[in-house]
Amino acid sequence: MARAPIITHHLYGQPDNEYEVFLPFAETLVKTPHRSGYKLHVTVSTQHHEQLASVILPTLRLLHTHHKVVLPGCYESFNSGPQAGKFITVYAGPDGPARRIVETLDPVLMRLRQNGIQPGPTPKNRQLNHAQAEAYVGTSRMLTWLWLDNLTRG
Numbered sequence: 001m002a003r004a005p006i007i008t009h010h011l012y013g014q015p016d017n018e019y020e021v022f023l024p025f026a027e028t029l030v031k032t033p034h035r036s037g038y039k040l041h042v043t044v045s046t047q048h049h050e051q052l053a054s055v056i057l058p059t060l061r062l063l064h065t066h067h068k069v070v071l072p073g074c075y076e077s078f079n080s081g082p083q084a085g086k087f088i089t090v091y092a093g094p095d096g097p098a099r100r101i102v103e104t105l106d107p108v109l110m111r112l113r114q115n116g117i118q119p120g121p122t123p124k125n126r127q128l129n130h131a132q133a134e135a136y137v138g139t140s141r142m143l144t145w146l147w148l149d150n151l152t153r154g
Contacts, residue, residue: 010072012053014061024078027068028060034093035152038145040101041134042109043085043120046076052109052117056088059108065101066091082130085121085144091151098145106138113140 011019011026019026044052053069060067067090070078075087090105092098113119119142124130127148134144 012050012057012069012072014057018061021071024071024074025068026071028066030064030066032066032091032093032151034091034097036149037091037093037147037151038095038098039148039151040090040092040098040105040137041086041123041144042088042090042105043123043142043144044087045118045120046079048112048117049075049087049120052087052112055108055112056105059104060088060090063101063104079120082124083126085123087120092145093151102137102143102145106140106143109138109140109142113142 011021018029020029021027042052042056049070050072057067057069067088069088070086079085079087090101092101119140122133122136123144125132125134125146127146134146137143137145
């Protein structure tokens with residue numbers, strides 16, 4: 001059964017016409033051209049997610065990066081389940097593009113941490129039934145990654 005997109009006008013200040021919404025996410029219309037590669041997760045505390053989104057989402061848009069974000073008003077309940085900590089998902093692709101994204105995002109996340117923004121729970125690997133934590137990448141402790149052979153199903 002196909003999911004029908006929902007229109008939103010309150011996506012952390014981002015242009016609605018660049019995202020399609022499938023509860024509880026908004027996903028970019030720009031999709032990754034890579035079949036396999038790294039999937040990144042940005043984790044943030046529930047009390048700081050709106051502040052983080054207002055900085056990280058414009059950065060991802062400038063990078064023309066396929067990503068999705070938990071919708072406003074949904075993160076607190078989303079963050080209490082098995083997908084906890086997965087506020088923003090970035091479909092980064094192979095090593096080169098993934099490292100470029102990490103090298104761009106991690107310093108921004110470090111500055112946010114220095115200004116009091118706290119990380120959320122460590123995301124757990126869904127492919128391993130949420131039994132194992134994803135590996136942190138960078139120094140901010142707000143970014144994890146894992147390799148997927150099929151990014152379109154991850």
